[in-house]
Amino acid sequence: MEKNSCRAECAISLLPVLAVAALGGVFTLVGKEPILVFHGAIMALSGALAALYLFRKMLAPPAEIPLEYNDKIIRAAVIMILIWGIIGFGVGDIVAWQLAYPNLNFDLPWTNFGRLRPVHTTAVILGFGGNALLATSFYVVQRTSRARLAGQVTPWLVFWGYNLFVFLGVTGYLFGVTQSREYAEPEWYADLLALLVWIGYFWIFLATLARRAERHIYVANWYFLGFIIAFAMLHIVNNLSVPISLEYAKSYSLFTGVQDAMTQWWYGHNAVGFFLTAAFLGMLYYFLPKAANRPIYSYRLSIIGFWGLVFTYMWAGSHHLHYTALPDWVQVLGMSMSLILLVPSWASVFNGFFTLNGAWHKLRYDPALRFMTLAVLFYAIATFEGVFMALKPVNALSHYTDWTVGHVHAGALGWVAFITIGSLYKLVPWVWHREGTYSRRLEAWHFWLALSGAVIYVGAMWNAGITQSLMWQTYDANGQFVYSFMDSVDMLHPYYVARAIGGLLYLVGFMIGAYNIWLTINPPTPAEIPSTPETRPLPASGVVAQPAAQPAE
Amino acid sequence: MSVKRRDQVSGQLTTGHEWDGIEELDTPIPKPFVWGYLIAFLVALIMWIALPSWPLPSSMKWPYITSYWQGLLGSDAERVERRLAELAAQQKAFDDKINKADLAELVNDPKARKLLMPAGAVLYREHCAMCHGPDAKGQPGFPNLVDDQWLWDGEVEGIYTTIKYGINSSHEETQSAEMPGFLKDESLTKDQVRDVVEYVRSISGQEHFPEAAKRGAVVFEEDGACSGCHGEGGAGGLGVGAPNLTDKHWIYGGDRDSLYRSIAEGRKGVMPHWVDLLREAEIRQLALYIKWLGTPEKQVAKVSSVSIPTTAK
Amino acid sequence: MGKLHQMIERNSIVLVLMITIVASIGGIIEIAPLFTIQNTVEKVEGMRVYTPLELAGRDIYVREGCYACHSQMIRKLKTDVDRYGHYSLAAESMYDRPFQWGSKRTGPDLARIGGRRSDEWHVRHLKEPRKVVKGSLMPGYAFLADTDIDPQRIALSIKALQWAGDPYTDEMVKEAAKDAIRQASPDMDDAESIKERYGEKVQIRDFDGNPARVTEMDAMVAYLQMLGTLVDTKALRAAVKAQRQAAESKPAGKAKEVAAR
Numbered sequence A: 001m002e003k004n005s006c007r008a009e010c011a012i013s014l015l016p017v018l019a020v021a022a023l024g025g026v027f028t029l030v031g032k033e034p035i036l037v038f039h040g041a042i043m044a045l046s047g048a049l050a051a052l053y054l055f056r057k058m059l060a061p062p063a064e065i066p067l068e069y070n071d072k073i074i075r076a077a078v079i080m081i082l083i084w085g086i087i088g089f090g091v092g093d094i095v096a097w098q099l100a101y102p103n104l105n106f107d108l109p110w111t112n113f114g115r116l117r118p119v120h121t122t123a124v125i126l127g128f129g130g131n132a133l134l135a136t137s138f139y140v141v142q143r144t145s146r147a148r149l150a151g152q153v154t155p156w157l158v159f160w161g162y163n164l165f166v167f168l169g170v171t172g173y174l175f176g177v178t179q180s181r182e183y184a185e186p187e188w189y190a191d192l193l194a195l196l197v198w199i200g201y202f203w204i205f206l207a208t209l210a211r212r213a214e215r216h217i218y219v220a221n222w223y224f225l226g227f228i229i230a231f232a233m234l235h236i237v238n239n240l241s242v243p244i245s246l247e248y249a250k251s252y253s254l255f256t257g258v259q260d261a262m263t264q265w266w267y268g269h270n271a272v273g274f275f276l277t278a279a280f281l282g283m284l285y286y287f288l289p290k291a292a293n294r295p296i297y298s299y300r301l302s303i304i305g306f307w308g309l310v311f312t313y314m315w316a317g318s319h320h321l322h323y324t325a326l327p328d329w330v331q332v333l334g335m336s337m338s339l340i341l342l343v344p345s346w347a348s349v350f351n352g353f354f355t356l357n358g359a360w361h362k363l364r365y366d367p368a369l370r371f372m373t374l375a376v377l378f379y380a381i382a383t384f385e386g387v388f389m390a391l392k393p394v395n396a397l398s399h400y401t402d403w404t405v406g407h408v409h410a411g412a413l414g415w416v417a418f419i420t421i422g423s424l425y426k427l428v429p430w431v432w433h434r435e436g437t438y439s440r441r442l443e444a445w446h447f448w449l450a451l452s453g454a455v456i457y458v459g460a461m462w463n464a465g466i467t468q469s470l471m472w473q474t475y476d477a478n479g480q481f482v483y484s485f486m487d488s489v490d491m492l493h494p495y496y497v498a499r500a501i502g503g504l505l506y507l508v509g510f511m512i513g514a515y516n517i518w519l520t521i522n523p524p525t526p527a528e529i530p531s532t533p534e535t536r537p538l539p540a541s542g543v544v545a546q547p548a549a550q551p552a553e
Numbered sequence B: 001m002s003v004k005r006r007d008q009v010s011g012q013l014t015t016g017h018e019w020d021g022i023e024e025l026d027t028p029i030p031k032p033f034v035w036g037y038l039i040a041f042l043v044a045l046i047m048w049i050a051l052p053s054w055p056l057p058s059s060m061k062w063p064y065i066t067s068y069w070q071g072l073l074g075s076d077a078e079r080v081e082r083r084l085a086e087l088a089a090q091q092k093a094f095d096d097k098i099n100k101a102d103l104a105e106l107v108n109d110p111k112a113r114k115l116l117m118p119a120g121a122v123l124y125r126e127h128c129a130m131c132h133g134p135d136a137k138g139q140p141g142f143p144n145l146v147d148d149q150w151l152w153d154g155e156v157e158g159i160y161t162t163i164k165y166g167i168n169s170s171h172e173e174t175q176s177a178e179m180p181g182f183l184k185d186e187s188l189t190k191d192q193v194r195d196v197v198e199y200v201r202s203i204s205g206q207e208h209f210p211e212a213a214k215r216g217a218v219v220f221e222e223d224g225a226c227s228g229c230h231g232e233g234g235a236g237g238l239g240v241g242a243p244n245l246t247d248k249h250w251i252y253g254g255d256r257d258s259l260y261r262s263i264a265e266g267r268k269g270v271m272p273h274w275v276d277l278l279r280e281a282e283i284r285q286l287a288l289y290i291k292w293l294g295t296p297e298k299q300v301a302k303v304s305s306v307s308i309p310t311t312a313k
Numbered sequence C: 001m002g003k004l005h006q007m008i009e010r011n012s013i014v015l016v017l018m019i020t021i022v023a024s025i026g027g028i029i030e031i032a033p034l035f036t037i038q039n040t041v042e043k044v045e046g047m048r049v050y051t052p053l054e055l056a057g058r059d060i061y062v063r064e065g066c067y068a069c070h071s072q073m074i075r076k077l078k079t080d081v082d083r084y085g086h087y088s089l090a091a092e093s094m095y096d097r098p099f100q101w102g103s104k105r106t107g108p109d110l111a112r113i114g115g116r117r118s119d120e121w122h123v124r125h126l127k128e129p130r131k132v133v134k135g136s137l138m139p140g141y142a143f144l145a146d147t148d149i150d151p152q153r154i155a156l157s158i159k160a161l162q163w164a165g166d167p168y169t170d171e172m173v174k175e176a177a178k179d180a181i182r183q184a185s186p187d188m189d190d191a192e193s194i195k196e197r198y199g200e201k202v203q204i205r206d207f208d209g210n211p212a213r214v215t216e217m218d219a220m221v222a223y224l225q226m227l228g229t230l231v232d233t234k235a236l237r238a239a240v241k242a243q244r245q246a247a248e249s250k251p252a253g254k255a256k257e258v259a260a261r
């Protein structure tokens, strides 16, 4: 049995923790804006609590590390997925209703559309999506390495630090603290916190891989690793900025104008590419074959898909800036690379679908597998559509319209959230040692609500977007416009109502799912399966206990 | 550990690895992918040659990379300039017809009216409706354009000038007119202002206090404080931008509060100038549109956003 | 492929390095040359840094998330140019940190909104958009008129921008807090002194209809009223035309030279 003290790990972790606490303390003392003082106090408090926790760990006698996978951290992240999911989808639906009935803005600072919209995107992408990735990557890396998660305290610091980062972001926007960088709106101090968290995440992942008992690193982990590394690069470069002082939250970007545009969309597009795509593909590569109980269709396709994605995505960001003041040569590179990107994207689609060969019948009674399968379908649609929209002539139509929003949510609702939900329905029983979810019928309800919600949403936005762009471009025989801008706004109302209803269905479905998961965790009639060697897949012989005996590399 | 197995369903060999029960098949890459990559790359290559693309090192000194492949077809900016020039040439025929015609004649041409109203309505909705209202009947602070009451010249040429250079706008040739704030510059007392309010209400045929109105009349007419701009009896029409105060049309309102504010604090409505922002022909069409809209013999076209007919091809 | 990749996937460090390298290439090739290729940002007459009041307005624009609905980028497309005016030049956002080009037009493009509306209209519209434009989807921002600007913060901002490399002079930095007030207070004795620092085109007036205070509404309207007004696009177009004509006559000239030799 391995005994371990936390001296080194705790001592090293103490540095960033104290730094966060100190920065928070300074804000609390000198801050001139209430929101900054509030953020400072929260940072100081969390830092102090974390430091206390570290001190206690350091002074405690060496503890026994249980011969088990670390599933506690995963359980915590699952709860956060549900919380951020409900917040994110809820706010998404609120802003959807605001566009249909603008009086719902209430004309207050903290309830208006411009401030709530980033709350939605951050809560769903970083909150819901980020916690889903923490949970599943920690789960997958342990199982596919047959090793316990590295670190005694770092996973917890990462988990709490990450959620604090999202919390600072979201509450900041409500009070006007934002950098306005899409999907990276949190201000510089939150960005710094995120950077520290990310270093910890990277270390955990690598150290866990290092103690693996498998010779090869499984594909899912390539994707998770790619996501962690790429996002670190993106995050650091995109957020370079000059704070105006410690008394105010405001900072200015180090980049200006056209360079800033390219940097932001290099980030923004690859936030899609690595956060919303690569990492969720990691999820797919584990949970789909597990749920279908089938081997991955093609190892070689995995390789092409992975490296193609990692290389090509990074070139495509400029398709968000077609026909703008960004120089043509960058636009053309973005367009052409987007085209090439279809191939590695669909490599994963093929691998997903054909992995189901021999398991299609399971779709009939397993809603979780249905979620995953539909996720692959939506992924196929979103990537195909994305490539199409990246062509300049098509983008001339789609850009600035709701077509883009439709595309986003085909990816977001159909791919990101579906694969997460499907995986959750598998993962929750596994980490809580249950035979299955509380109710498959509720799973099925969730599935049909989510599917109809997504289809209504995406359909409405496609129609709205295409109508909009056609109205903007229609000339009469004399070369004069046939519609004014407001004409196109007036036309949108029914589509916006439909979208908001679709979003509501989606939200209700998710709440049913959360209820189902809650009852799976806390069953009305407790029936926990005892933790026997069979349910605890870590080999009892103790591969983990002697990591040195089995050199992994 | 590495034991290859043949999968029953697909007949493929596995790679022999297994992670937590997951295996991989060693299926060869499906042909469509090889072809897909090839075709995508070829198409990309064509784009790179035809259009501006790769950055190029063009100097041996730092920073080395100072240019890029210009592409055989040239840049967007050039293409747009060329296309705009082309279309401008096409449009010129149409524009010329409008620009060369006499506005005063066009305004009485029913055929022109039928042809130009729809596009005029679009221009109006795009650039003017947010101030003068969707039906051109104005809104508080912005005058009604269909009531046959004009601050400035209401003939089509006059309207044209107003649109072109604006009122109190930032253009040098703007028409300027200001309603002074009589309380603000202390030329009247509060009581006097209240009296004048009553007088204005009396000449516009509203309920009023006759005593006060009588005192107000003195200020208005005899002291010449107001009649100099608004004319004898407040009938306007002096062409200096001061409105007629005897009708029921108000820019800012005929209630006591609004009148008091107008007189005590003054008004200086701003109508932007459009000379550099719209084409000459567009400004002319707008002037015609406004004139036609307010011309009573035809029914006033409903300027709603629905079902505006196109000038059919 | 298989053999080589087996090596990569057996060694996590190699995998990390490979990913880092492969993922860096695209960004480096697309972003770095934007700083070195000269004509990325054209040289145009008239561009200047934001005045303190305009900058305050811009910060509010960012804070309220106006970019979520409004673009500030007229694309190089006929439809965009016809509706909103000359296409936006890179130079026009050269002092924008961050850029505000936007990706959604729930509302119209604002790149050239300056001068197209009156101050009064802006104030009323920002307070109650649907009172002014039926069917508008825009939230109301009446609270802007109730909040005074914070000159001290603006001064810090200008200082930070100078540090970041924007051409603010030391005098501009020194006067920033006062300039913010001056621009919205035409009655102040030295109000006009802003023009010495920022040029003749600076608009000095009470923007929000409340001369007693310098509010966020003043700042917002000052910002909106200068958008797209700095560069004289008409002159620019003439210059481009002349340049093109010169370029078109040149190759012929060159050919002659070569022939003569």
Ligand code: HEM
Binding pocket: A088, A089, A090, A092, A093, A094, A095, A096, A097, A099, A117, A120, A121, A124, A125, A129, A404, A405, A408, A409, A412, A413, A416, A417, A499, A500, A502, A503, A504, A506, A507, C068, C103, C104, C106
């Ligand atoms: C109940 C479900 C949802 C609803 C009702 C909803 C609604 C909305 C609305 C109304 C917008 C603003 C669109 C606009 O500006 O016109 C939006 C934007 C966005 N949402 Fe959602 N959303 C939902 C779920 C999600 C999910 C699950 C994700 C991601 C995982 C997501 C990601 C985004 C993104 C990235 C944008 C910004 C799009 C852009 O900039 O073009 N949404 N959403």
Ligand code: HEM
Binding pocket: A182, A272, A276, A277, A316, A319, A320, A321, A338, A339, A341, A342, A345, A379, A382, A383, A384, A385, A386, A387, A388, A389, A390, A391, A395, A398, A399, A400, A404, A407, A408, A410, A411, A412, A415, A416, C103
């Ligand atoms: C090969 C794959 C893809 C390509 C080439 C692609 C391409 C595009 C293009 C051209 C746009 C429109 C940019 C504009 O006109 O403003 C866009 C927007 C977007 N796409 Fe994709 N897309 C792909 C896959 C995905 C996936 C899988 C997601 C998953 C969620 C996604 C999320 C988004 C988001 C969030 C935006 C909105 C960005 C914004 O304006 O805020 N995309 N994409």
Ligand SMILES: [Ca+2]
Binding pocket: A179, A181, A184, A185, A186, A187, A188, A191, A239
């Ligand atoms: Ca940030």
Ligand SMILES: [Ca+2]
Binding pocket: C184, C206, C207, C208, C209, C210, C211, C212, C213, C214, C215, C218
């Ligand atoms: Ca003021």
Ligand SMILES: [Cu+2]
Binding pocket: A268, A269, A272, A316, A317, A319, A320
């Ligand atoms: Cu993209």
